[in-house]
Amino acid sequence: MRQALERGDTVITTGVVLQELLKGFSTPRAREEIVDRFGAIPLLFPDRLDHIDAAELRNRCRRAGLQIGTIDALLAQPCLRHALTLLTTDKYFSRAAAHGPLRVWSPSRT
Numbered sequence: 001m002r003q004a005l006e007r008g009d010t011v012i013t014t015g016v017v018l019q020e021l022l023k024g025f026s027t028p029r030a031r032e033e034i035v036d037r038f039g040a041i042p043l044l045f046p047d048r049l050d051h052i053d054a055a056e057l058r059n060r061c062r063r064a065g066l067q068i069g070t071i072d073a074l075l076a077q078p079c080l081r082h083a084l085t086l087l088t089t090d091k092y093f094s095r096a097a098a099h100g101p102l103r104v105w106s107p108s109r110t
Contacts, residue, residue: 012044050077
């Protein structure tokens, strides 16, 4: 993410990502820092169609033998809809990308 920001790339997140990050911090100071840093990053809110299409993505993956969670599908779907690259180190998203046009950032990229 740092590289993307330094290049001037547009970086956006979702409330679910912010919530997941905050659950991992135990001190008030750490919580304040993450809230402050992510305050500069716009939030993308999934709409009704994203929820519908996320369910279809999950079903399509399941038919292909890949289990993807409801929240993971909901994180991937707005990326598909808006042609965004998903920044993650979770290998499940790379596997899901094999079943559609999802672009997933890879840590090996520079």
